[in-house]
Amino acid sequence: MSAFWLLLLVLGIALVSYVLGRGRALSSAGGDIRNLHSLPVYYGANAALFVLIPSLILLMLWMVAQPLVVGARVQASIPAEAVSEGSTIGLVMSDVRRVADGLDLAVAQGVIEPSYATTSDTNLTEVRERLGDVGVALGSDISVTVLTAAQLLRETNASWYFWRTVLVVALALAGLGYAYSMTQKDFRARNTVERVILYLLIGAASIAILTTVGILFSLIFNTVEFFRIYPASEFFFSLTWSPSFGGGSELGILPLLWGTFYISLIALLVAVPIGLLSAIYLSEYASPAVRSIAKPLLEVLAGIPTIVYGLFALLTVGPFLVSFFGQNGHFGVNWMAGGTAVMTAGLVMGIMLIPFVSSLSDDIINAVPQAMRDGSLGLGATKSETIKQVVLPAALPGIVGAILLAASRAIGETMIVVLGAGAAARLSMNPFDAMTTVTAKIVSQLTGDSDFASPEALVAFALGMTLFVITLGLNVFALYIVRKYREQYE
Amino acid sequence: MLDDQQLVDRKVQSKEAKIAARGVNVHYGVTHAIKDVDVDIDHKTVTAFIGPSGCGKSTFLRCINRMNDTIDVARVTGDILIDNENIYDKKVDPVQLRAKVGMVFQKPNPFPKSIYDNIAYGPRIHGLAKSKADLDEIVEKSLRRGAIWDEVKDRLNAPGTGLSGGQQQRLCIARAVATEPEVLLMDEPCSALDPIATAQVEELIDELRQNYSVVIVTHSMQQAARVSQKTAFFHLGTLVEFGETGQIFTNPQDERTESYITGRIG
Ligand SMILES: Nc1ncnc2c1ncn2[C@@H]1O[C@H](COP(=O)(O)OP(=O)(O)OP(=O)(O)O)[C@@H](O)[C@H]1O
Numbered sequence: 155m156s157a158f159w160l161l162l163l164v165l166g167i168a169l170v171s172y173v174l175g176r177g178r179a180l181s182s183a184g185g186d187i188r189n190l191h192s193l194p195v196y197y198g199a200n201a202a203l204f205v206l207i208p209s210l211i212l213l214m215l216w217m218v219a220q221p222l223v224v225g226a227r228v229q230a231s232i233p234a235e236a237v238s239e240g241s242t243i244g245l246v247m248s249d250v251r252r253v254a255d256g257l258d259l260a261v262a263q264g265v266i267e268p269s270y271a272t273t274s275d276t277n278l279t280e281v282r283e284r285l286g287d288v289g290v291a292l293g294s295d296i297s298v299t300v301l302t303a304a305q306l307l308r309e310t311n312a313s314w315y316f317w318r319t320v321l322v323v324a325l326a327l328a329g330l331g332y333a334y335s336m337t338q339k340d341f342r343a344r345n346t347v348e349r350v351i352l353y354l355l356i357g358a359a360s361i362a363i364l365t366t367v368g369i370l371f372s373l374i375f376n377t378v379e380f381f382r383i384y385p386a387s388e389f390f391f392s393l394t395w396s397p398s399f400g401g402g403s404e405l406g407i408l409p410l411l412w413g414t415f416y417i418s419l420i421a422l423l424v425a426v427p428i429g430l431l432s433a434i435y436l437s438e439y440a441s442p443a444v445r446s447i448a449k450p451l452l453e454v455l456a457g458i459p460t461i462v463y464g465l466f467a468l469l470t471v472g473p474f475l476v477s478f479f480g481q482n483g484h485f486g487v488n489w490m491a492g493g494t495a496v497m498t499a500g501l502v503m504g505i506m507l508i509p510f511v512s513s514l515s516d517d518i519i520n521a522v523p524q525a526m527r528d529g530s531l532g533l534g535a536t537k538s539e540t541i542k543q544v545v546l547p548a549a550l551p552g553i554v555g556a557i558l559l560a561a562s563r564a565i566g567e568t569m570i571v572v573l574g575a576g577a578a579a580r581l582s583m584n585p586f587d588a589m590t591t592v593t594a595k596i597v598s599q600l601t602g603d604s605d606f607a608s609p610e611a612l613v614a615f616a617l618g619m620t621l622f623v624i625t626l627g628l629n630v631f632a633l634y635i636v637r638k639y640r641e642q643y644e
Numbered sequence: 645m646l647d648d649q650q651l652v653d654r655k656v657q658s659k660e661a662k663i664a665a666r667g668v669n670v671h672y673g674v675t676h677a678i679k680d681v682d683v684d685i686d687h688k689t690v691t692a693f694i695g696p697s698g699c700g701k702s703t704f705l706r707c708i709n710r711m712n713d714t715i716d717v718a719r720v721t722g723d724i725l726i727d728n729e730n731i732y733d734k735k736v737d738p739v740q741l742r743a744k745v746g747m748v749f750q751k752p753n754p755f756p757k758s759i760y761d762n763i764a765y766g767p768r769i770h771g772l773a774k775s776k777a778d779l780d781e782i783v784e785k786s787l788r789r790g791a792i793w794d795e796v797k798d799r800l801n802a803p804g805t806g807l808s809g810g811q812q813q814r815l816c817i818a819r820a821v822a823t824e825p826e827v828l829l830m831d832e833p834c835s836a837l838d839p840i841a842t843a844q845v846e847e848l849i850d851e852l853r854q855n856y857s858v859v860i861v862t863h864s865m866q867q868a869a870r871v872s873q874k875t876a877f878f879h880l881g882t883l884v885e886f887g888e889t890g891q892i893f894t895n896p897q898d899e900r901t902e903s904y905i906t907g908r909i910g
């Protein structure tokens with residue numbers, strides 16, 4: 155039985171258990187709900203949970219363990235001499251799996267009799283032909299050993315599937331029986347359900363945390379690998395970034411960090427004032443009618459894919475800036491050599507970030523109690539005095555959070571940089587020079603034909619790790635500011 | 645309707661009155677919260693507003709310094725004259741009006757600032773202090789008048805929001821008197837205070853009466869009788885009876901007033 159049908163079956167048993175548990179609770183109370191410790195739904199839910207939780211955990215563990223155990227057993231059955239020169243047991247095993255999948259497919263489509271796929275004296279050429287018919291091409295190096303192993307794999311799996319069904323269903327039924335037997339009117343079903351909900355929430359929270367830890371570990375592992383073949387001092391302090399896959403590259407992070415910092419700075423200089431002022435207008439001055447139109451319009455900006463912003467930077471903002479700051483431009487300054495520049499990317503990124511700042515700040519400003527504003531207005535303060543001296547200070551922790559969120563977005567942004575700022579890693583003060591950022595370089599180091607063991611590719615992980623540490627630092631800093639402020643005023 | 649003779653009488657009266665309200669109606673959307681209220685509030689007197697909960701005392705109080713402007717659904721019609729000037733006139737600046745007509749709100753609303761900055765807020769905005777020492781003096785004097793100086797003098801830099809409910813209420817009173825308003829509107833200023841602090845606030849009200857007019861909303865008959873010279877009784881949005889406090893409490897003309905002060909309605 156496939157996992158899907160098994161799941162449905164277990165759900166069905168849970169449903170039955172729900173009805174039974176609820177019924178038994180009611181009858182033990184003589185049909186009067188007031189005699190029960192908990193509402194009848196809780197007895198039902200409790201009975202259903204006793205079915206679901208153990209059997210689903212078993213099913214999950216089984217699904218993880220089966221491929222490992224069965225794979226190991228089949229692998230052990232392959233004689234060592236079957237692994238040809240220059241190949242590995244891993245490659246052979248992947249052949250075995252492919253053949254087994256092919257046989258499954260062929261049986262499912264009726265091209266091969268089920269019995270034919272399991273007998274050991276099948277003809278290799280015929281199998282190849284039949285599998286070719288259903289679109290599974292077998293290489294010429296498939297040997298009889300592989301075919302036999304594939305057949306063993308299918309057989310073992312089949313019996314494991316059988317036992318899986320039996321055990322899971324048995325556990326579900328046992329859960330049903332146990333829950334049914336303990337259901338009576340004094341049983342505290344409500345408390346049990348409450349506890350399960352708690353574990354569910356804890357589980358959800360741990361998934362998020364474990365994923366972060368997992369990402370971190372994969373980064374650390376590869377970063378350590380990188381520093382084994384490339385000196386860390388070079389990476390952190392060298393002023394040049396010139397990777398060449400032929401070897402002899404210089405992989406200094408400083409020009410990339412500088413580009414990241416410079417572009418983010420310009421982006422925030424655009425986004426924070428505009429975003430904050432529009433948030434103040436929307437939340438404090440705009441009439442409900444204006445607000446109901448303007449706010450969604452502003453938020454549309456947040457929904458535009460960044461690649462579109464990138465195109466906007468490349469095709470519109472870049473040439474526009476060149477016409478002012480470039481050679482023969484209106485200002486006649488010749489600061490800008492081409493359309494791609496820190497300024498181009500920074501301005502466009504700033505526009506992208508406006509809705510982040512404004513929308514979050516607007517919510518935060520709205521959350522400041524009206525009584526606070528009344529207090530200030532009642533003392534004869536004007537609206538703008540009230541906003542500046544009462545509303546904004548009260549909303550400050552949230553606004554700082556919004557700004558730092560925008561900063562993290564700016565640091566992590568890639569597409570706008572690739573299209574708007576160019577690809578040259580450069581340490582320059584001129585905002586009209588082309589530069590690039592850490593994220594853009596991570597992409598370019600990992601795309602294309604790179605050997606994953608070379609420092610030129612592994613450096614991407616070190617870059618990612620550095621970025622991770624920087625954003626983490628930023629967030630910790632934000633928390634610190636918010637805490638400090640809270641201590642003072644609440 | 646009013647005949648000419650009465651109008652003339654009113655005119656004469658309103659010349660002495662600090663605040664004169666005529667035909668004031670307030671609607672919150674479809675709720676008709678204040679119905680056709682006429683009232684005169686004299687200079688250098690304490691006027692008490694009494695009445696059952698929800699009868700519109702706070703609403704009417706908020707009309708006097710145009711705080712209802714900040715509520716989107718509120719609509720005020722009628723005239724309120726302060727020093728013979730209609731405060732709902734186009735040319736009146738509500739900001740200036742509120743500097744002149746201070747208010748203590750029903751719920752304490754200290755700013756998320758230090759105790760010192762809470763008090764100094766109004767004087768700073770209106771430029772009342774010439775120097776830092778001046779400001780310090782205003783803050784101390786206001787806190788003393790709010791009967792809270794002794795409790796907070798050692799922690800003026802602590803946040804105002806960290807005070808107890810009753811302390812916050814007195815802080816808000818001190819904050820309101822710091823701007824030296826000509827009229828002070830107090831919405832249940834003693835609702836969270838113990839008897840001693842209540843007595844001190846009542847003393848403050850008495851002191852303010854020497855120079856200003858005070859309007860106080862209270863649910864305590866005793867307090868109204870103690871501090872006020874005039875009393876207005878509101879019921880379901882209408883002004884039922886208005887007159888000398890002594891007369892209202894000893895010899896009410898309307899039977900609803902009598903029922904309320906003897907505890908039968910409300
Ligand atoms: N912001 C508002 N929006 C809508 N209706 C309101 C608002 N404020 C007050 N009301 C309504 O106006 C009426 C009068 O309210 P008000 O606050 O003036 O009563 P009150 O006499 O001060 O009562 P209390 O003694 O309980 O403070 C009530 O019916 C109330 O529901």
Ligand SMILES: [Mg+2]
Binds near residue numbers: 701702703750831
């Ligand atoms: Mg009230």
